[in-house]
Amino acid sequence: MKTFGGPVLFLDRSDINTDEIIPAKYLNEVTKEALGPHLLEDLKLPGFEPKAPSLGNCRVVATRANFGCGSSREHAPWALEVNGITVVIAESFARIFRQNMFNCGMMAIELPADDINGLFSACDPASTMCDVDFHEETLIFSWGKGKSKSVRFALNPFDAALVEAGGWVEFADARY
Amino acid sequence: MGKTITQKIFDTHVKDEPFPGTKVLSIDVVLCHEITTPIAIADLMARGKDRVFDASKIKAVIDHVTPPKDSKSATQAKMLRDWATRNNIVDFFDIGYNGVCHALFPEKGFIRPGYTVIMGDSHTCTHGAFGAFAAGVGTTDLEVGILKGVCAFRPPQTIRIDVAGKLAAGVFAKDVILEVIRTLTVNGATDRVIEFHGQVIDAMTMDERMTLCNMAVEAGATSGLCMPDAETVDYLWPFVCGQYKNDRAEALADFRKWHSDPDAVYDKRIAIDVTALEPVATVGYKPDQVKKLRELFDVRIDQVYIGSCTNGRLSDLRIAASIVKGTRLAKGVRGIVSPATPKIFEEAMLEGIIKTFMDAGYCVTNPTCGACLGMSNGVLAEGEVCASTTNRNFFGRMGKGGMVHLMSPASAAASGIAGKLADPREYL
Known part of the structure; x- marks a missing residue:
């Protein structure tokens, strides 16, 4: 199983698409590692700096609705993965992106809109950490001086099994 | 209680239900192209599992960047080509025979009603036109499809x-x-x-x-x-x-x-x-931002693109050519047409459609997806605007800083003549 949790990158916008996560011009790469420097390069979000050094520390992305819409490219989760980001928390995901995350043994966690709104209004985007308790299905956000917030999540049992197996190839190869 | 077509296809293809709410289906056709397949191939090789579940059910094409634009693209094409050869995949379409996957594979008769179809490409949904359950998937799903002939879905x-x-x-x-x-x-x-x-x-x-x-x-x-x-x-x-x-x-x-x-x-x-529906185009960076063309005044364009898995078929080229015929592209506007398959290209040539486009100043390219996703054959520069028959208008989609207005081939052809977004009804 992969490791989950760490500093959070807040992306306060809905409908962030796969072209923004990793532009198509890098799809001629044949290794995942080569995608690393280009993560979120074309993200249209005022104030966002794709090359900011702090981005490199982030391990969790928190965002709004319909994250990962557009292309089927698994290059989007890979670009996150090679940058150490193995969890995306959102109000909702595009189907293919969500499946790609779990297929890679990573997590695409859906939270109700109220929880997402609560995180965006409470957390300090510059200092928030997220601990992920996979078995207890709990996220613990902490920021500033001792401020914290705990949020429950629920994975569907298949998705949880993929995370535990390390991905769909591992799961399918053992079973079919 | 009756069933939908999707329920019927699921019921006839379900192979496993590992957990409630997840059905693993047997797949009738696994389609592959050179962008999303090579990493699956490399992973299969690394796992010592370089094999396919059924070579006759796997179809592959080089279509996104073809002929290759650089060494990296050439490597991707080579990885797909070598894999197809190693695994005896007969239905592999290389340069000279290749076209945009979602136009080429139906044209070859590979998609049938009641089939399950997956491909590492989001526009695989195209094949549902035949009454198939056809879904775009990522590379890992594709890899398992190639190896095991199955794919997992939440029943939609x-x-x-x-x-x-x-x-x-x-x-x-x-x-x-x-x-x-x-x-x-x-x-x-x-x-x-x-x-x-x-x-x-x-x-x-x-x-x-x-x-x-x-x-x-x-x-x-x-x-x-x-x-x-x-x-x-x-x-x-x-x-x-x-x-x-x-x-x-x-x-x-x-x-x-x-x-x-x-x-x-x-x-x-x-x-x-749809009786009162008028010609429309997208106006932002999301495909649901749609407006009537007659309400879009003076939106200057730099490029017209006619092609893609959405609108690069013969009937699309015919409609566009009927508007283009006897005209010229507006000054400062460049036009690019990519017939979606070699067969479409050939028929368009025989019907005089290719000449019509060339006479109007269009560049006619070989069949490829290139321009649609800003990879080759028609990439936009920063600040440029394209009237396009493709399917995505995301920020940077056809080139960093470019703006894409999605529309029908008729609307794109009319816009090329006007030099700005135009209602095709004025040009019929």
Whole structure:
């Protein structure tokens, strides 16, 4: 199983698409590692700096609705993965992106809109950490001086099994 | 209780239900291209599992960047080519025979009603036009599909759209689907399939149905589906006539078993009357941002692009050429046409369509996806604007800093003449 949790990158916008996560011009790469420097390069979000050094520390992305819409490219989760980001928390995901995350043994966690709104209004985007308790299905956000917030999540049992197996190839190869 | 076509396909293909709410389906056709397959191939090799579940059920094409634009693209093509050779994949389409996957594979008769189809490409939903469950997947799903012939899905609910009325002159399937996406929004059909019904759909050709289903994913849908009918039989006839002993009625009866039952249960039903629908185009960076072309004044364009898996088929080129004929592209506007397959290219040549475009100042390229996703053959520069028959207008899609307005081939052709976004009805 992969490791989950760490500093959070807040992306306060809905409908962030796969072209923004990793532009198509890098799809001629044949290794995942080569995608690393280009993560979120074309993200249209005022104030966002794709090359900011702090981005490199982030391990969790928190965002709004319909994250990962557009292309089927698994290059989007890979670009996150090679940058150490193995969890995306959102109000909702595009189907293919969500499946790609779990297929890679990573997590695409859906939270109700109220929880997402609560995180965006409470957390300090510059200092928030997220601990992920996979078995207890709990996220613990902490920021500033001792401020914290705990949020429950629920994975569907298949998705949880993929995370535990390390991905769909591992799961399918053992079973079919 | 009746079943939808999707439920019927799931019931006949389910191989495993590892957990409640997840069905693992056997897959009838696994489609591959050179962008999303090589990393699956490399992973299979690294795992010592460089094999395929059934070479006859795997079809592969080099289409996204072809001929290769650089060494990296050439490497991707080579990885796919070498893999196809090693694994005896007969239906592999290399340079000279290759075309845009979602136009080429149907043209070869690979997609049939009731099939399950996956591909590492989000516009795989196109093939639902044949009454198939066709879903875009990522590279890992593709890899498992290649190795095991299965894929896992949450059984999707169905949105049924009944399209009534009659399309006015100058209004096409592309306008209908843009209107549908505007109505549903970009995630209105997530985890759902869209069924298209009604007299307008019944009257559509397979080309038009493919245009419609192609963009179902832009509303978040897993697949778009049309009910297979006599039109479907006609399209597939060269490939299925032997199977049905030259009896079209038998083929039709067999195809019709995939129709959704009249008492099937739908998540949502939407009725649209298209009689008053006008030519439309997208105006922002999301495909649900749609406006009437006659309300878009003075939006200057730099490029017209006619092609792609949405609108690069022969009927699309015919419509555009009928508007382009005898005109010239406006000063300062460049035009690019990419017929979607070699067959379409050849027929367009025989019909004089290619010459019509060239006479008007268009560049006609080989069949490829390149420009649509800003990889090759028509990439935009910063600040440039394109009137495009493709399916995505995301920020940077056709080139960093470029703006893409999605529209029908007729609207794109008219815009090329005007030098700005234009209503095609003024040019018919």
